């Protein structure tokens with residue numbers, strides 16, 4: 001076994017240079033959209049990959065200034081594809097306009113879908129943020145390689161944040177485009193049934209095992225030592241799992257009862273996101289028999305494992 005995982009620390013110092021192209025690496029340019037917010041940090045990062053011919057990864061929100069910034073950076077070069085890391089609307093809403101402007105086909109990990117069927121009475125908290133109507137021209141498969149003007153993108157299925165999430169490796173370089181799967185400014189939102197904690201943890205392990213050292217996420221700045229940071233995220237989630245088991249064994253019976261012991265300092269506006277993440281941890285632990293739960297119209301009731 002390796003030693004202690006690195007401590008988790010977030011990097012919230014990011015000069016987004018919103019609307020301006022920033023060269024991250026040869027053939028990799030980032031343009032941040034003007035949609036800063038509590039879930040999007042400084043805004044969605046769109047990437048333009050290639051030289052004489054390009055692909056656009058994550059066009060971002062439906063915003064005319066961002067469309068102008070993308071098309072002026074593309075500067076008439078043929079666009080081979082519009083690629084989506086996933087189909088949340090802060091990544092995909094600009095697709096129809098960019099497709100009309102460039103004629104490029106849309107490639108993604110498939111139509112938006114849930115990580116598991118919705119339970120009776122269950123609300124999908126991020127259903128309104130998901131692009132249910134987007135049908136890709138091509139469904140990218142895990143492990144496939146696509147060539148864009150001499151640059152080869154490796155498609156890596158990374159479900160967890162949502163079911164159709166992809167990371168894209170730039171083969172032969174240290175760079176991995178991690179979408180919302182791994183971001184440096186915060187841990188990602190995992191909201192069931194849109195996402196899945198089990199899938200997310202598995203996708204973290206998967207990415208750690210690849211050869212990519214630098215991560216370029218869809219929100220916030222680049223992560224220099226990607227695998228170390230991903231190991232810290234994984235350890236953070238495993239610690240959360242232990243805290244949830246301890247809280248349930250200590251008498252917590254509702255998911256909201258977990259907030260005070262696990263997030264004692266949390267500001268009120270962040271309670272919604274914390275509850276979503278706790279629900280995902282609860283489901284993970286119930287599926288493994290580490291705690292028990294019943295699901296009803298008035299929410300989930302928790303109890304210690306009878307095993």
Ligand SMILES: [Zn+2]
Pocket residue numbers: 086088161180
């Ligand atoms: Zn997302």
